[in-house]
Amino acid sequence: MPESPRTPLRVLFCIGVNQNFFDLPTGQGKAVWDGFTSMLAQLYALPGVSVLGTIDDDQHMVGPSASWPWTSYVLADVVDQPTVAAACNLFRTVQVGEHGLWRYMKIEARLGRPLPEPEAGR
Numbered sequence: 001m002p003e004s005p006r007t008p009l010r011v012l013f014c015i016g017v018n019q020n021f022f023d024l025p026t027g028q029g030k031a032v033w034d035g036f037t038s039m040l041a042q043l044y045a046l047p048g049v050s051v052l053g054t055i056d057d058d059q060h061m062v063g064p065s066a067s068w069p070w071t072s073y074v075l076a077d078v079v080d081q082p083t084v085a086a087a088c089n090l091f092r093t094v095q096v097g098e099h100g101l102w103r104y105m106k107i108e109a110r111l112g113r114p115l116p117e118p119e120a121g122r
Contacts, residue, residue, distance in 0.1 A: 014068070021064070051074060091105060
């Protein structure tokens, strides 16, 4: 009997900015932003990841985000848990100068499944 395709995981990647970013001298945050945009490009390119949308709350939140509410979010359908882990690992592998991106930002993934779509005409 043929295998049925697996339903992808619905994943909310929650991204926070650490105090180390805010401790940088004025004007030196651009390298972190460049690292972050590099991480996003790599996340979008990961096989098995389909980004559905993003939210950036940087205009309404100032200062570090150690937990909820996070600074930004990426909602994606992801093929499996190892791919979710690979996406989170980008914060370890993307470099900002001599440090990994994780020195300045953090990520947490919430895994679940999509809610059922409402029936039309209700």
